[in-house]
Structure formats: structure tokens, C-alpha cells
Amino acid sequence: MDDSRPIFIQIAEQLENDIIDGTLPEGSQIPSINEFAAFLRVNPATALKGVGRLVDDGFVEKRRGIGMFVTVGARDRLIQRRRAEFSAQYLRPLLVEADKLGIDVDDLAGMLAALRSERTAS
Amino acid sequence: MTTTVARVSGLTKRYGDFTAVDGVDFTLEENRIYGLLGRNGAGKTTIMQLLTGQLFPNGGEIEVFGRTPAEHADVLRRLCFIAESQRYPEDFAPRHVFTAAPWFFENWDQEFADRLIADFRLPLKRPIKKLSRGQLSAVGVIVGLASRAPLTFFDEPYLGLDAVARHIFYDRLLEDFAAHPRTIVLSTHLIDEVANLLEHIILIDQGRILLDRDAEEVRGSATTIAGARAAVEQFVADRPVIGREGLGGLASVTIDGRLDHAERVRAAELGLELAPVSLQQLIVHLTGADLAASIEQEAAA
Known part of the structure; x- marks a missing residue:
């Protein structure tokens, strides 16, 4: 949890990440609001607001009396949404910094390719 | 309810x-x-x-x-x-x-x-x-x-x-x-x-x-902008300032209000650093002696 953004948004993003990387598979049960609150040491109202975002977007569903579950198809839809945001969130700041340092797009492409092969090698 | x-x-x-x-x-x-x-x-x-x-x-x-x-x-x-x-x-x-x-x-x-x-x-x-x-x-x-x-x-x-x-x-x-x-x-x-x-x-x-x-x-409702004094002052020109510090040609100014994505990009383009303000820091700014009066005036206006 950092200070720059509302905690409920950080909770929602953490849950999304867990769904995307398979920590929380589709159909699996997610922790209760009170478990989230106790684990993250946040007010239960904040935890409810964070989880509520995923419920509103249909990534998580409530089953009355049982708990909350990751919906089928949630992972693909989340990945699509993250891809749509990727350019604004990551590429634009990258370009700003690259321009500042005089790195052109071809150089950037080369650096990215080198980094990728380094990552796959390790 | x-x-x-x-x-x-x-x-x-x-x-x-x-x-x-x-x-x-x-x-x-x-x-x-x-x-x-x-x-x-x-x-x-x-x-x-x-x-x-x-x-x-x-x-x-x-x-x-x-x-x-x-x-x-x-x-x-x-x-x-x-x-x-x-x-x-x-x-x-x-x-x-x-x-x-x-x-x-x-x-x-x-x-x-x-x-x-x-x-x-x-x-x-x-x-x-x-x-x-x-x-x-x-x-x-x-x-x-x-x-x-x-x-x-x-x-x-x-x-x-x-x-x-x-x-x-x-x-x-x-x-x-x-x-x-x-x-x-x-x-x-x-x-x-x-x-x-x-x-x-x-x-x-x-x-x-x-x-x-x-x-x-309240969380994230204030932002600190730091960098070269002229650039910082230009960036915060029309905003409600709740804290101001400086050292030589550098300035660090805290404003009341969130920055949207375009503003963040603009700040980066001006070479400015943006830092979140914790609740505690915000309260120190708000209750710091002579600043409190100016905040109240702004709130009333």
C-alpha cells in the first residue's frame, strides 16, 4: 500500500493481478471482506469498496451465503483491459524519458529486444 | 442507510x-x-x-x-x-x-x-x-x-x-x-x-x-511538486498552495488537489518530480501555524 492513490484502488489492482497471474483461478473463492481488512490492516469499508469494483465489473460474483468467486472469463477480459491501458500507462512515460535523454525509437526497440532476450535466458 | x-x-x-x-x-x-x-x-x-x-x-x-x-x-x-x-x-x-x-x-x-x-x-x-x-x-x-x-x-x-x-x-x-x-x-x-x-x-x-x-x-488529495524553482512555480501558478519549501534554485511546493494524467505527463516533461503526500504530512501542512488561516479563507471562498 502506498500513499499516492486510494487504498481501495490498490486493493482492486492487487486482486486483478492475482486473477491475471493465476493465483486466483477462475471459479475459485476469494477471501472475505473481513479477511482482506485484517490481512491488509485496512478499514473493512475500504476493503469492501476495493472488492466492490471487481464485483461491479463482473470479474467477481457474490454467491449468497457462500462467499465471492472469480467469474469465468474474468482473466481474458482483464488482460484485454490492461492491454488497452498499456500505451498510456507505460509507453508514454517511457517516451518522455527517452526524448529527454536523446534515445530515438530505433534505439529503444534495440534496447527492448536485448532486455527481452536477457529475461528469457535467465 | x-x-x-x-x-x-x-x-x-x-x-x-x-x-x-x-x-x-x-x-x-x-x-x-x-x-x-x-x-x-x-x-x-x-x-x-x-x-x-x-x-x-x-x-x-x-x-x-x-x-x-x-x-x-x-x-x-x-x-x-x-x-x-x-x-x-x-x-x-x-x-x-x-x-x-x-x-x-x-x-x-x-x-x-x-x-x-x-x-x-x-x-x-x-x-x-x-x-x-x-x-x-x-x-x-x-x-x-x-x-x-x-x-x-x-x-x-x-x-x-x-x-x-x-x-x-x-x-x-x-x-x-x-x-x-x-x-x-x-x-x-x-x-x-x-x-x-x-x-x-x-x-x-x-x-x-x-x-x-x-x-x-483525503488520501492522495494533495501532491508535492519538486524541481527547478521557475518550473515548479510555473506549474503551480493557479493552484491552491498549502506548503512551500526551497533550497537555492530548487523548490518543493505542496498543492491541494489531485493531478490528472495529462498534468502528470506535463510535469514529467517539465522535469518535475511528483511525490504523494501522506495523511500525516497533509495534516502537518494544514495545521502548520500561519497556513491554517489561508486554508480556511480558501475553503470559505
Whole structure:
């Protein structure tokens, strides 16, 4: 949890990440609001607001009396949404910094390719 | 649906020609954790004493559970006030406190109290006057939690408690609040430690309310912009500034308000650093001596 953004948004993003990387598979049960609150040491109202975002977007569903579950198809839809945001969130700041340092797009492409092969090698 | 448990309007308390609480209005809603924050002498304790019927106001209205607290035993039974320096009878030991507590609090949970006594490693038979400062605070914290009063006030409850004991307090408070929701008002200086526990913040300065907002709204509501002085000043030109520091050609200015994505990009293009402002930093800015007046003027405008 950092200070720059509302905690409920950080909770929602953490849950999304867990769904995307398979920590929380589709159909699996997610922790209760009170478990989230106790684990993250946040007010239960904040935890409810964070989880509520995923419920509103249909990534998580409530089953009355049982708990909350990751919906089928949630992972693909989340990945699509993250891809749509990727350019604004990551590429634009990258370009700003690259321009500042005089790195052109071809150089950037080369650096990215080198980094990728380094990552796959390790 | 929210239910109001306490409402004050125009609340005023004077001691001679000193006005400790100066025309304050706010409400407390059911089942929320409030942070009552402010500097020493801001009026926090006085407000809590007024709400719990220990003081009479010089002006204004107080309603707690729909009635004036001072004259109604059925209201007082539903309140718990844990004072910073609670006094106990001369020859008391903690076990006497925990024996007496159920007489005053109808929701008292002895099992929960016993668990807390073990958590805090509190010696039950040692005379209160021989307890350490932290152990004395633990007695108050245990009473405040195990009483499960519908409206509980903790006034700087943890003088002398070490970091481990404070985190036991936060954890037990959250767990028990989740299982038995109630209204809790927490007054503290350790703002960063409790920031995430709070749902709503009431900030008091010089007897007046400076801020009365949901904690989530307050979080991230201010930003610090740092960099070359000219660029910083250009960027913050039309914004409400709540703090300003500088060193040579560098400046660091805190503004009230969030930056949208385009503004963040523009700041990066100007070579400026953006830093989040924690609740504690924001409150230091807001209650810093001469700045408070200018904020109030801005709020009024």
C-alpha cells in the first residue's frame, strides 16, 4: 500500500493481478471482506469498496451465503483491459524519458529486444 | 442507510476567555471508525468530554443516541471513553478494573478481555501505581475493546505502548470491529500508523473543524511538486498552495488537489518530480501555524 492513490484502488489492482497471474483461478473463492481488512490492516469499508469494483465489473460474483468467486472469463477480459491501458500507462512515460535523454525509437526497440532476450535466458 | 449516533451543532466550550471549542458542527454515523486529529490543545479531548457528558457546553447542541448525554443514564451506558491518563482508585490492581467493568458495560466480553490480557502480557495482581506507563495504557485499551460499547472513544490510548503492543491494538480493533461493528472515535498523534484503519477524518485546529471528510477522499488529495524553482512555480501558478519549501534554485511546493494524467505527463516533461503526500504530512501542512488561516479563507471562498 502506498500513499499516492486510494487504498481501495490498490486493493482492486492487487486482486486483478492475482486473477491475471493465476493465483486466483477462475471459479475459485476469494477471501472475505473481513479477511482482506485484517490481512491488509485496512478499514473493512475500504476493503469492501476495493472488492466492490471487481464485483461491479463482473470479474467477481457474490454467491449468497457462500462467499465471492472469480467469474469465468474474468482473466481474458482483464488482460484485454490492461492491454488497452498499456500505451498510456507505460509507453508514454517511457517516451518522455527517452526524448529527454536523446534515445530515438530505433534505439529503444534495440534496447527492448536485448532486455527481452536477457529475461528469457535467465 | 446510515444511522446517526451523534450530532453536534454550534458546539462551544469556553474556559474563562479561552475558547477551547468554537462553534463546531459534525455528525458521527453508526459503525464507522473516525479519526479525531489535530495538534495538542486543538480541542479534541474537550470535544470527547462534551460528547460523553463529562463537561457542559457554553453553547450549541449535542445529541448522542438522540438525547443530551449528560442527563441520560441510558445514553451514558452505551458510551465508553478511554482517557489518555485514566485515574484508578488508589489500591486497585488491573483485576479489580476488569471485575468492575461489566457493571458499567452491558456488552462486556470477559473471554475477549482475557485474550487481550494475555496478548498484552498484563500482570493482573500488580498494584496499578506500580504498572509501567505502557501497562497502564494496556488496561485502558483492554477496557475500551472488551466493553464493545456502541460508541467508543479512545483519546491518545497508547502512551508508553511499544510498537508491538500498538500493532496488537490495531489488529484486535479491526478484527473485533469486523465481527461486532460499532462506532469508534480514535484520537491520536500517530497518524501514519492508523491512517488505513480510519474511514472518516475530522481534523480540529484551534477549536474549529479544518477538515471533515472520508479518509479515502483525503488520501492522495494533495501532491508535492519538486524541481527547478521557475518550473515548479510555473506549474503551480493557479493552484491552491498549502506548503512551500526551497533550497537555492530548487523548490518543493505542496498543492491541494489531485493531478490528472495529462498534468502528470506535463510535469514529467517539465522535469518535475511528483511525490504523494501522506495523511500525516497533509495534516502537518494544514495545521502548520500561519497556513491554517489561508486554508480556511480558501475553503470559505
